Each structure stands twice: as structure tokens, then as C-alpha cells.
Amino acid sequence: MSSYVYKTTRRGVLLAKTVSYQVRLCSGNFRHLEVLKDENNVAIVTMKRAPVNSLNTELLTEISSVLTDLEETKCSGMILTSFSDKVFCSGLDIYEIFKSKPSAIGTSFSTLLEVFIKLYGSTFPTVAAITGHAPAGGCVLGLFCEYRIMVQNFKIGLNEDQLGFNAPSPIVKLMINTIGHRNAELALTSGRLFTTSQALQVGLVDEIAKDRTEAFEKADGFLRRFEMIPPLARNFTKQSMRRALLQDVTINREKYTEGFVSMISLHEVQQSIAAYLDNLKNKKRNAH
Numbered sequence: 001m002s003s004y005v006y007k008t009t010r011r012g013v014l015l016a017k018t019v020s021y022q023v024r025l026c027s028g029n030f031r032h033l034e035v036l037k038d039e040n041n042v043a044i045v046t047m048k049r050a051p052v053n054s055l056n057t058e059l060l061t062e063i064s065s066v067l068t069d070l071e072e073t074k075c076s077g078m079i080l081t082s083f084s085d086k087v088f089c090s091g092l093d094i095y096e097i098f099k100s101k102p103s104a105i106g107t108s109f110s111t112l113l114e115v116f117i118k119l120y121g122s123t124f125p126t127v128a129a130i131t132g133h134a135p136a137g138g139c140v141l142g143l144f145c146e147y148r149i150m151v152q153n154f155k156i157g158l159n160e161d162q163l164g165f166n167a168p169s170p171i172v173k174l175m176i177n178t179i180g181h182r183n184a185e186l187a188l189t190s191g192r193l194f195t196t197s198q199a200l201q202v203g204l205v206d207e208i209a210k211d212r213t214e215a216f217e218k219a220d221g222f223l224r225r226f227e228m229i230p231p232l233a234r235n236f237t238k239q240s241m242r243r244a245l246l247q248d249v250t251i252n253r254e255k256y257t258e259g260f261v262s263m264i265s266l267h268e269v270q271q272s273i274a275a276y277l278d279n280l281k282n283k284k285r286n287a288h
């Protein structure tokens with residue numbers, strides 16, 4: 001049973017209200033998410049962990065629990081987005097993986113894998129309306145969706161190498177599946193962040209929008225494509241195309257988690273993260 005309240009309204013109205021934020025549309029038990037549903041059972045899931053939607057265990061757990069609920073209530077489509085017009089999601093919460101106990105790092109990463117299994121393997125169509133920057137885990141979250149629409153003039157990519165650790169092999173496969181082997185190798189080895197238009201060129205995103213409103217219109221357009229397609233057939237095709245990666249992560253979740261924890265806990269990696277955090281702070285200081 002749903003433990004939170006959905007606002008039911010016509011999708012057009014819902015999108016317009018969501019875009020303008022004039023009305024608080026949904027109440028519920030979530031601290032970092034807002035979940036709305038329209039009369040067609042399409043959900044808009046908005047991450048709202050200020051300032052930059054960094055993925056801590058709490059936010060990941062909330063996303064995971066919404067996904068379970070959307071499956072149970074036979075949702076007909078989902079738009080994943082951000083409250084912010086600057087950042088879609090800044091990736092894993094760096095402070096949660098820096099100098100933390102291995103068990104805490106493990107819980108965070110294992111929850112990310114749980115989100116992957118539910119989101120990548122969802123029976124309903126999923127689209128990310130990327131309204132701002134999406135580095136590292138933010139890009140990963142977008143990649144878990146079936147379709148990505150990104151607002152112009154932001155950056156997206158897997159910059160893990162810049163932080164001193166490599167993207168785990170399932171992520172590498174997901175990147176290869178999305179932008180091809182050559183582009184993925186070049187991007188991953190350099191920790192490249194793409195501008196929105198570069199991302200469109202390589203196929204990391206599927207469409208560009210000039211602003212949030214257009215991103216929502218396009219997301220809605222993507223979901224409408226399936227109105228006349230029998231959901232069972234659509235889902236069967238989706239599952240058959242995603243099965244290999246889903247099985248790999250489901251079977252090896254513990255192994256991937258242990259690998260991630262060992263890598264993050266390495267002294268050199270912790271040093272790199274510390275240097276990266278210093279850079280981030282300096283960048284902010286210099287900007288003022």
C-alpha cells in the first residue's frame with residue numbers, strides 16, 4: 001500500500017504546476033522526494049535534497065521505496081527530475097563516502113545498486129528530465145532511465161577517474177551500451193564531463209530542451225509514444241534487452257559492493273577525494 005499521498009490531476013496541469021512551483025502539490029513521508037501522479041498514473045518524481053541532490057543513503061532509500069510503490073500501483077510511466085534549475089544530481093554524497101566506516105560506504109553503494117535493479121528493470125517507461133548538471137552518480141541515475149532530456153548549457157558525464165577511482169564494470173557496460181565502445185573508452189579514461197550539446201552528439205542524452213518547461217513537454221512526449229503500445233509487449237522487449245546487465249548486478253551485488261568499498265577505502269583514493277573536495281571548496285571561494 002502507498003504510504004504517501006498522490007495529487008491526482010490532468011497531466012498538463014500537473015506539469016505546468018510542477019514547472020512553475022507555484023503550488024505545493026504533494027504531501028508525504030519523504031524528506032527528499034516529491035511524488036506526484038496524474039490521472040493516467042504517470043508519476044513525476046522530483047529529488048529535492050538541497051543544495052545539489054547528492055545521493056546519500058537516505059535519498060537512495062527513498063528513491064528505492066518509491067520505485068517499489070510505483071511497481072505495485074502499476075504506474076504507467078515515470079519522469080525523474082530535480083527541484084533545482086542548476087543541478088539534476090551531483091552524484092554520490094562525497095561526504096558520506098569520505099572517511100566513513102566501510103559499512104556505511106557499503107550501505108550507500110548497495111542501495112545505489114538496489115535503485116539500479118528497480119529503475120533499470122522497471123516494467124514502466126522511465127525518462128529523466130535533467131534540469132541541470134549531472135556528474136558521476138547523477139549521470140548514472142540518468143542512465144538507469146530509458147530516455148534522457150537535458151536542459152542546455154550544463155554538464156553530464158562519469159568523472160569518477162578525476163576523483164581517483166574507476167567506474168565499476170557494470171557502469172562501464174552501461175556507458176558502452178549507450179554511447180558505443182570508442183566514445184565510452186575516451187570518456188571514462190579521462191573522466192570527461194560533456195556539455196549538453198556534446199552529450200546529444202554522442203548519444204548520452206536523447207534530446208535537448210531550452211528550459212525546464214520544454215524538458216517536461218518532451219518527457220511527456222516520450223511517454224505518450226507508448227500509449228498505443230501494449231504494455232506487456234513493451235515490457236517484454238525492455239526486459240530482454242536489459243536482462244544481462246540486470247542479472248549480473250543482481251547476482252553480484254555483494255561482490256560489486258565489496259569491490260567499491262575496498263577501492264574507496266584505499267589510502268590513495270581517500271587522499272584523491274580529499275584533494276577533490278579542496279578543489280571544490282577553492283572553486284567556490286574563487287567564484288566569490
Ligand SMILES: CCCCC/C=C\C/C=C\CC/C=C/CC(=O)SCCNC(=O)CCNC(=O)[C@H](O)C(C)(C)COP(=O)(O)OP(=O)(O)OC[C@H]1O[C@@H](n2cnc3c(N)ncnc32)[C@H](O)[C@@H]1OP(=O)(O)O
Binds near residue numbers: 054090113116163
Ligand atoms: C549499470 C549497472 C549499475 C551498477 C553499478 C551502480 C552504480 C555505479 C557505481 C558507481 C558509479 C557511481 C559512483 C559515483 C561516485 C560519485 O558520484 S562521487 C560524486 C562525484 N560528484 C562530483 O564530482 C560532483 C561534485 N560537485 C560539483 O561539481 C558541483 O558541486 C556541481 C554539482 C556542478 C554544482 O556546482 P555549484 O556551483 O552549483 O555548487 P557548489 O559546488 O558550490 O556545491 C554546493 C554545495 O554542495 C556540496 N556538494 C557538491 N557536490 C556534492 C556531492 N557529490 N556530495 C556532497 N556534497 C556535494 C558542495 O561541497 C557545496 O557545499 P558547501 O560548500 O557546504 O556549500
